[in-house]
Amino acid sequence: MISVHNLKKEFGKNKVLKGIDFELEEGERVVILGPSGSGKSTFLRCINRMEEPTSGKISFNGTEITDKNIGKMRQEIGMVFQHFNLINNLTVMENLILAPVILKIMDQPAAEKRARELLKHIDLSNKENAYPASLSGGQKQRVAIIRAMMLSPKILLFDEPTSALDPESIGDVLSLIRELANNGMTIMIVTHEMNFAKEIATRIVFIDQGKIIEEGKPSEFFAHPKTPRVKEFLDKVL
Amino acid sequence: MNDFFQKLGELFTTPAYVESLWHGFLLTMQISFFAIIIGLIIGTIVALIDTAKPNKWLIVPKFISRVYTTVIRGTPMALQLFIMFFAIFAIRGFPQIITAILAFGLNSGAYTAEVIRSGIQSVDKGQTEAGLALGLSQYTIFKRIVAPQAIKNIIPALGNEIITVIKETAIVSMVGMYDLNQAAKDIGSGQNMSSYLVPMFVAALFYLAVVYFITFIIKRIEKGLRKSDLRS
Numbered sequence: 058m059i060s061v062h063n064l065k066k067e068f069g070k071n072k073v074l075k076g077i078d079f080e081l082e083e084g085e086r087v088v089i090l091g092p093s094g095s096g097k098s099t100f101l102r103c104i105n106r107m108e109e110p111t112s113g114k115i116s117f118n119g120t121e122i123t124d125k126n127i128g129k130m131r132q133e134i135g136m137v138f139q140h141f142n143l144i145n146n147l148t149v150m151e152n153l154i155l156a157p158v159i160l161k162i163m164d165q166p167a168a169e170k171r172a173r174e175l176l177k178h179i180d181l182s183n184k185e186n187a188y189p190a191s192l193s194g195g196q197k198q199r200v201a202i203i204r205a206m207m208l209s210p211k212i213l214l215f216d217e218p219t220s221a222l223d224p225e226s227i228g229d230v231l232s233l234i235r236e237l238a239n240n241g242m243t244i245m246i247v248t249h250e251m252n253f254a255k256e257i258a259t260r261i262v263f264i265d266q267g268k269i270i271e272e273g274k275p276s277e278f279f280a281h282p283k284t285p286r287v288k289e290f291l292d293k294v295l
Numbered sequence: 296m297n298d299f300f301q302k303l304g305e306l307f308t309t310p311a312y313v314e315s316l317w318h319g320f321l322l323t324m325q326i327s328f329f330a331i332i333i334g335l336i337i338g339t340i341v342a343l344i345d346t347a348k349p350n351k352w353l354i355v356p357k358f359i360s361r362v363y364t365t366v367i368r369g370t371p372m373a374l375q376l377f378i379m380f381f382a383i384f385a386i387r388g389f390p391q392i393i394t395a396i397l398a399f400g401l402n403s404g405a406y407t408a409e410v411i412r413s414g415i416q417s418v419d420k421g422q423t424e425a426g427l428a429l430g431l432s433q434y435t436i437f438k439r440i441v442a443p444q445a446i447k448n449i450i451p452a453l454g455n456e457i458i459t460v461i462k463e464t465a466i467v468s469m470v471g472m473y474d475l476n477q478a479a480k481d482i483g484s485g486q487n488m489s490s491y492l493v494p495m496f497v498a499a500l501f502y503l504a505v506v507y508f509i510t511f512i513i514k515r516i517e518k519g520l521r522k523s524d525l526r527s
């Protein structure tokens with residue numbers, strides 16, 4: 058579905074991504090691991106063009122993603138952020154229906170109906186008219202996830218979705234992501250939750266200093282890391 | 296003290312004095328009102344240019360707005376007023392009030408631009424990113440997400456700027472215009488009451504009343520805008 062060819066990204070003189078080649082198939086769940094500052098977020102953000110690549114090519118289902126088609130592409134490629142980024146001046150319901158209504162994917166009643174179903178599903182029906190400021194972190198992130206789902210994306214990108222949460226809410230958010238995974242959602246996720254990574258991933262990708270230095274099935278990756286760098290990393294985090 | 300109240304009584308019972316004060320007050324309000332409107336228009340345009348993503352069409356506008364704010368903020372208001380009166384609009388018969396409005400409007404525009412610019416920039420970048428990730432256009436994001444949040448940051452500072460303009464217009468008396476400040480001076484002069492304290496005290500009350508009124512309005516607006524911060 059996603060095909061990345063020789064992706065490079067520089068911030069001024071800082072070469073952050075140094076040539077990434079990557080393929081993502083439908084139904085895959087790729088967990089991206091790597092040390093802090095290795096370029097995991099930047100990689101994810103290049104895919105939906107939150108960062109403009111310095112060079113290289115990224116395609117979605119065979120179509121190159123460019124500035125011209127990025128609006129449409131972002132409807133297919135949803136993103137969930139570490140800090141939730143619910144729109145502060147809109148209620149939960151308004152957050153959910155804003156994009157589908159403005160982009161004319163659904164009319165307002167249909168969008169509201171869908172939003173209510175999803176809210177019910179995550180047990181937050183009573184927060185429909187609440188503003189984000191009144192939600193807990195875990196509630197915000199679950200709303201952010203269903204907000205992305207409102208557009209029925211083909212792929213969801215998660216950048217450390219639980220890193221800003223208290224331990225109690227982490228479980229709720231992970232359950233929701235797990236459920237999406239079980240329903241066949243194609244997922245790319247950066248996370249430091251190693252157990253969750255093992256459980257959910259169909260493939261692990263390890264990035265170090267702007268390059269993918271190792272990838273493989275989680276069973277292989279965790280049990281028999283091939284490179285010393287990954288061994289060292291796993292020793293520290295496991 | 297007795298004298299003070301006696302003079303106060305004299306001021307308010309002499310129709311000519313009351314009329315002078317009232318005319319002065321009206322001129323002050325007219326200059327302030329239109330200057331603030333012009334300042335808002337200029338300030339909004341300059342702030343939008345300043346905060347827009349750089350591209351080749353904006354190089355010149357961005358440069359001009361930078362020069363404009365730097366020059367206005369870096370020179371005394373009184374000097375700007377003199378330049379407008381004695382250099383740029385030194386045309387016989389050109390209405391003084393328009394010159395004054397333009398001088399204060401241009402001045403206020405630079406400060407208003409700063410207020411609006413910092414209001415826009417204080418909106419968390421994550422808010423824009425959320426909009427982008429949902430496939431919304433820059434225009435929609437600005438209109439539905441950034442602007443409503445920026446306004447909350449802008450209103451209080453804008454209130455200060457409005458108050459500043461009203462008080463600063465008092466320097467038009469330096470170019471011979473008959474504003475509230477000048478009226479007080481005139482009433483207090485030798486051929487009239489020959490005492491400055493009382494008319495100036497009354498002028499101060501006029502300024503205070505207006506400032507108080509504006510502060511009140513701004514507080515009300517702020518309260519109305521805060522609803523999304525409250526836990527509901």
Ligand SMILES: Nc1ncnc2c1ncn2[C@@H]1O[C@H](COP(=O)(O)OP(=O)(O)OP(=O)(O)O)[C@@H](O)[C@H]1O
Binds near residue numbers: 071073091092097
């Ligand atoms: N907008 C930006 N401007 C300049 N430099 C940036 C920007 N975003 C990221 N960087 C730099 O790129 C490098 C990689 O950052 P990135 O956020 O992709 O790392 P990461 O692997 O996600 O790290 P972490 O685990 O800490 O989130 C860092 O050196 C960072 O300082």
Ligand SMILES: [Mg+2]
Binds near residue numbers: 097098099216217
């Ligand atoms: Mg990161």
